Amino acid sequence: MDVLSLMEFPIVQGPMAGGSCTPALVAGVSNAGGLGSLPGSLLSPAAIRDQVGQIRTMTDRPFQLNFFVQPTPAPSEQEVSAGVELLRPIWQSLGWTDLPVPAQWCQDFSAQFETLLELRPAAASFTFDILSASQVERLHSAGIAVIGTITTVDEARAWEAIGADAVVASGVEAGGHRGTFLGPQEEATLSARQLWPLVAEAVRIPVIAAGGIMTGVDIREALSLGAKAVQMGTAFLVTDESGIHPAYKQKLLSGHGLTTRLTRSFSGRYARGVENRFMEQMESVETQVPAYPVQNALTASIRAAAAKSGDTELMSLWAGAEVGRARALSVAQLMQTLVAEMRPT
Ligand SMILES: Cc1cc2nc3c(=O)[nH]c(=O)nc-3n(C[C@H](O)[C@H](O)[C@H](O)COP(=O)(O)O)c2cc1C
Incomplete structure (x- = not known):
């Protein structure tokens, strides 16, 4: 065709x-x-x-x-709790005592x-x-x-x-x-x-x-x-x-100084986005987080909270390397x- x-x-x-x-x-x-x-x-x-x-x-x-x-995955309880644990510094920084378990993986x-x-x-x-x-x-x-x-x-x-x-x-x-x-x-x-x-x-x-x-x-x-x-x-x-969220759009349009890179931390699959605190804080464990879509579902509540408060440091700011243009x-x-x-x- x-x-x-x-x-x-x-x-x-x-x-x-x-x-x-x-x-x-x-x-x-x-x-x-x-x-x-x-x-x-x-x-x-x-x-x-x-x-x-x-x-x-x-x-x-x-x-x-x-x-x-x-395919829809069926992760073990152990895999899920290990993923929740790796995200602990992030959800604790939000004042949460636990990370909500997602209703569905994908x-x-x-x-x-x-x-x-x-x-x-x-x-x-x-x-x-x-x-x-x-x-x-x-x-x-x-x-x-x-x-x-x-x-x-x-x-x-x-x-x-x-x-x-x-x-x-x-x-x-x-x-x-x-x-x-x-x-x-x-x-x-x-x-x-x-x-x-x-x-x-x-x-x-x-x-x-x-x-x-x-x-x-x-x-x-x-x-x-x-x-x-x-x-x-x-x-x-x-x-x-x-x-997209107005704060995300504003960030993308903020000038030529933006740095993008690939990260696995948000979703469990490599993706390119603008560097922020989430990416930096998770960098040392990013190869260990559960594979997509489990990690994506685990970080959904964190990203939703960030969207609610307009905090671009915890949103996934997906963008290409030429975003400055x-x-x-x-x-x-x-x-x-x-x-x-x-x-x-
Ligand atoms: C925010 C964002 C979300 C994306 N989501 C998808 C998607 O759902 N499916 C897909 O095939 N590609 C997706 N892509 C890739 C784009 O379709 C496109 O191939 C890519 O953005 C091209 O590179 P550029 O951003 O440098 O123009 C996404 C890209 C961005 C920036």
């Missing part, structure tokens, strides 16, 4: 779980000729249906849904997958793992194009082999979680500009370049390195329509600006 034909301009808005991608943001990107993306991973089937319904009242143009390919991916088939968006992208060939076939039968997220050449080949229509090649600069699924996450260290041409050489399906793309000039460069389109996350994170614009203005900047001078 032809993913590129879904866009007038080769710009995919990166799906970003956690509240940034409001229906207005997703529809705004699609209405401006890009491909809007609704992150469904943290949403129940009912919430996914509701948000897709809202998007469809705002646009007739194609958009995509995105999911974490993730949403059920198989139920989300059935909801995706029912809603039939033009495309769906996936990260954290790979689908089976029969799942890809089911999506194709429903008219849904399939996009896999990759961080290495081998992962791109694996998605191509099961029939994916495109891959998002995500360099280490990218904001949010690494999508690595073959081999240790620590070893998937290729920068965007190293990864894109290698992947474009290795597979025949279109490569969507991701990681550190902030301007139309960056888009041109990615296309010149073999990509057929780009996926931009951080640039959309600070738009007017983004639903993010511009506070509306989605329509950002899209217009990118398209104008892409034109050769």
Whole structure:
């Protein structure tokens, strides 16, 4: 299926779980000729249906849904209590006598997958793992194009082999979680500009370049390195329509001095965000915390308390390495600006 034909301009808005991608943001990107993306991973089937319904009242143009390919875990009591213990300095600093046990570890991916088939968006992208060939076939039968997220050449080949229509090649600069699924996450260290041409050489399906793309000039460069389109996350994170916490947005727009790095401490999977007290305090034990999604669920109450008090030191401030170049614009203005900047001078 032809993913590129879904866009007038080769710009995919990166799906970003956690509240940034409001229906207005997703529809705004699609209405401006890009491909809007609704992150469904943290949403129940009912919430996914509701948000897709809202998007469809705002646009007739194609958009995509995105999911974490993730089985629901069954951690042992010992694993959970070890995780709670590693977080003790953080929850004690909040004056708590214990850490609340989460009601669930994650949403059920198989139920989300059935909801995706029912809603039939033009495309769906996936990260954290790979689908089976029969799942890809089911999506194709429903008219849904399939996009896999990759961080290495081998992962791109694996998605191509099961029939994916495109891959998002995500360099280490990218904001949010690494999508690595073959081999240790620590070893998937290729920068965007190293990864894109290698992947474009290795597979025949279109490569969507991701990681550190902030301007139309960056888009041109990615296309010149073999990509057929780009996926931009951080640039959309600070738009007017983004639903992130105001203190988080303010922090991202606070200037060029922000340092981002990969951390495992918030979720149990490496992700890039702005350094803060949580990351610093947990650094010495970050390789020991339970794997995603257990750690993510364990830190949820801490992150919720931080959001309530507007304390950016304990929020997960996911952002890409080029966040210093993010511009506070509306989605329509950002899209217009990118398209104008892409034109050769
Ligand atoms: C806050 C945040 C949340 C993200 N959540 C997801 C997600 O749910 N699914 C996904 O496939 N990628 C996710 N990403 C990655 C983006 O879709 C995109 O590939 C990445 O941001 C590109 O790098 P950039 O931030 O340097 O533009 C997230 C990124 C950020 C910054």
